[in-house]
Amino acid sequence: MRAVGLIGCGAIGTVLAEAIERRIVVCDELILFDLDKVKAERLKNSLAFPTTIVSSFEDLLKLNPVIIVEAASQDAAKTYVPRIVAAGINVIVMSSGALLDLNLDLTKVHVPSGAIGGIDSITSALLAGEVEVALTTTKNPKALETQDKKPKVIYEGEAREAARLFPREMNVAATLALVVKPAKVKVTVIADPNTRRNTHKITVKWQFGEMLLQFANDPHPDNPRTSALAAWSAIKLLQNLLKQ
Numbered sequence: 378m379r380a381v382g383l384i385g386c387g388a389i390g391t392v393l394a395e396a397i398e399r400r401i402v403v404c405d406e407l408i409l410f411d412l413d414k415v416k417a418e419r420l421k422n423s424l425a426f427p428t429t430i431v432s433s434f435e436d437l438l439k440l441n442p443v444i445i446v447e448a449a450s451q452d453a454a455k456t457y458v459p460r461i462v463a464a465g466i467n468v469i470v471m472s473s474g475a476l477l478d479l480n481l482d483l484t485k486v487h488v489p490s491g492a493i494g495g496i497d498s499i500t501s502a503l504l505a506g507e508v509e510v511a512l513t514t515t516k517n518p519k520a521l522e523t524q525d526k527k528p529k530v531i532y533e534g535e536a537r538e539a540a541r542l543f544p545r546e547m548n549v550a551a552t553l554a555l556v557v558k559p560a561k562v563k564v565t566v567i568a569d570p571n572t573r574r575n576t577h578k579i580t581v582k583w584q585f586g587e588m589l590l591q592f593a594n595d596p597h598p599d600n601p602r603t604s605a606l607a608a609w610s611a612i613k614l615l616q617n618l619l620k621q
């Protein structure tokens with residue numbers, strides 16, 4: 378019996394559960410945990426797939442899933458991920474910013490590429506020597522909780538700080554910071570009322586060339602801060618891990 382645990386039944390959790398329902402990911406049972414029980418119940422009711430709701434994190438561990446997907450928040454990840462690792466269970470972490478503050482054995486911790494890609498090329502370039510990575514993220518002010526009426530740079534700095542200042546919006550910066558550490562990633566965040574999409578432009582200078590990666594993602598209808606690509610990257614990672 379191979380059960381998948383899911384912490385967080387919001388935008389990403391719902392897309393992931395639907396992929397399990399459609400057998401894109403093959404497992405036997407889905408276990409849902411959300412602090413907001415109504416969300417867990419709504420999701421379970423939308424599925425025909427064998428699904429169990431648990432009312433506590435401890436109950437989730439007791440059911441011994443082969444893997445748990447965290448799709449809740451940085452605070453949730455900081456609380457639960459160390460305990461999942463201590464229980465010897467694999468975990469996919471969406472709220473990657475949390476990992477910047479945790480000193481964990483990462484053997485069982487898996488970070489999807491999230492709302493971006495090209496991590497494979499960046500890690501390859503790192504093998505050759507130093508890399509310089511810069512990220513410019515542009516979102517509609519609604520997705521950044523600002524009221525700007527004109528395009529405005531609302532943050533310039535470094536990825537770790539960006540992920541702390543924007544814990545729900547800038548996990549992409551955290552993911553890049555984890556990949557290139559100890560090197561730093563230069564980050565610019567722009568609130569632009571003229572855009573609907575969440576756009577991440579990544580430039581990489583490395584020993585033997587340059588890369589320009591750009592992702593223009595439609596915002597998720599239930600959560601404008603989140604892009605569908607983030608959910609699908611977790612689904613792909615889950616699919617791969619369950620094949621092992």
Ligand SMILES: NC(=O)c1ccc[n+]([C@@H]2O[C@H](COP(=O)([O-])OP(=O)(O)OC[C@H]3O[C@@H](n4cnc5c(N)ncnc54)[C@H](O)[C@@H]3O)[C@@H](O)[C@H]2O)c1
Nearest residue numbers: 385387388389412448449450453471472491492545603607
């Ligand atoms: N890595 C990436 O590229 C990337 C991209 C987008 C979103 N994210 C992150 O993924 C996470 C989920 O995103 P989302 O859009 O699905 O969010 P969401 O707000 O739509 O859903 C989160 C769900 O988690 C639940 N939750 C919150 N804290 C909890 C806790 N302590 N225990 C149990 N349940 C809890 C909420 O009730 C909610 O139902 C967020 O942290 C978000 O910042 C990462």
